Amino acid sequence: MVSFFDLPRELRDLIYTEVVVGERPRPILGHPQWRSFRFQRVSYPRSGDTGEFGCAYSLEPVPPTCANFLCCSRQIHEEMLDAIQLAKKKEGSSALSARVDCIAEDESFHYFTWLSVPIVQTRPLENQALYAILDNNDSILPRWAQVWLSQYMEWTWARWILRTRGLRFTTTHIEKLCIDVRPSGDRTRKWTRNNSQSDRTSWAICAALKRLLEHGPDFISSTSSTTAPPLTLNVIPPQDYPTSKYLPADAQGNEVREGLVHPHSVAKELLDVWAKIWRGEESKSFVYQGLLERIGRVQVCVESKVWGKRPLGDELRRGRRFPR
Template sequence: MPTLLSLPRELRDMIYTHLLTSPPAPAPTPKNPPLPTRPWYRAQVQAHASPASGPYCLFSPERHPRTNAASMLACNRQIHGEIMECVRRLRERKGGAGLALRLECVAKREAWVFTWKCVPLVCTTTVMTKKEKGKRMGMGMGLSVGWAIRSFLKGVLGWHGDGDASSSSYYQTPMMLTTTTTMIERLHIDIRTSSPSETDTDTDTDTSAPQPTFAASPTRLGWAICAALTQVLGYTHNIEDNNESNLRSTCTSIIEIGLLVLNVIPAPSTSTSTQTQTPAPPNPTLTLLTALLQTLWSTSSPPFHAHYCRPLLQRIRCVHICYDGAIHCVRELASELERGQAERRRIEGRMR
């Protein structure tokens, strides 16, 4: 730390900005394929597949991605204050796009691979409500730790700010119930429509196998994105375990997305042909984006998919559908959900 603090403030700000905006892992290249060396699991393409995997979707076994600047925030007060100033400056740039969480979705044979590209800090707030009378409270740390440190403790150390969560005596007679709400202000997902030669770079894969295309599998990509969003929002944590202690620990942590940006990146051959104006997206891409939005609202979807995708409506406020960076569709999910709930309450009131 003395070596870092001896640098000029301008250089330190450049280091902090790089930590906040740089990807946690090297970008995928032909020599560095998007699939890491750690084991991945393939989802079974069945109607009764596990909700933790989702159809046609590959995930890393790590639940939380690495946050680059989290350990720096815990060093001392001076570095914490300087990083927070960089955070405030990045929030003012381009409507907060500088601090957007970024995911990359790449076609991989018959599935879609999701890779974290940029994982800055998120804002976490804690609310303590009175549950019932008891003998003691938690450790009392939920309101005294800053949001940046709390995000680091929650994501890396598994601490929820509600005392000793592993102690069974804590849940027997609690006085206060702690609820942590993490707001992801902007989640940017790049969907790459690359050619098979660009995505299949592993030596042990069969390049002659049929590759997924937008025209052949638009529904697959829609369900894969929904499955990835359920992973990000934490719905799959201990979802198959009905233990009461696990349900108590997961229901007190809420993750919300303010703005979800789905950016379809065309192949290089189609993106270089833009001259004076941006052409309309191909029909398969429009079908894909429409299928994704209809997946969130459809009532005629399969019961399995509809059951696990319906909570996304409550956690995502707005969706921007983009094609090569240009916005082509905006969907206000929060306002539409509120209008639907208000209409439902009005109809129920008339039937009474």
């Protein structure tokens, strides 16, 4: 029987590369394969106020990472690292991004599915992160007691506090995250189906990011938090869709017109929502202000071409270093 190491190095490299850059099939609305995808739709009472109404998260298991390969043996570990470096050179850094697919149906319902999670790191919370969690959850202990617990009790009591309050003390770090936003449907159905707001897609993306960062990669459990400093939001128009049927790029979001929202309109919405959160213009903005610190920067693309950028956590930390 031929073993894995009996294969030529070239074939082994192809296997390593497929593990790193391979993706799951994308769900397609109306396609027969759509029936095999299972989603959990959001249904809590205030989901409309937070902008998460209409979001649905896939119940499929999160795609495996390359961690199992890296732990097999020293030789596989070294060869896998070589394949990762080669993929970065050939495919670009975006090839190693964790990727989520988002179908934006009629600008109303949004279906989120994991496509790939090639490389992640899981590690204990650092002291600073521990303070933030305890502070954000209105700890009964004063700050000096939190510092004393973490420094002199070697995390024992700190972990006990987190456990008793249903919190976690590990975090999963995603090096790069990309969400592919795929508009579909028609603007007229946006109003007849659930009376959507003009910027529902951007708030749905924020809701999914909040769930990912707070509840882990499956969007539901609370066993670990997640950090993803660089974020790419990539708008992908439907294939073979006539450009004449797109709404004008400058069409207002509340206009009731027949046609599909223009990709540039979606890109503008995805970029402008961060300014709304920063300035606190709407009630939903306060729900997602934590994203400003946990996401380093946002890059919005249309068909993988950069459309606009906005610094978030980087600028926030820079402002704290140089207060007015």
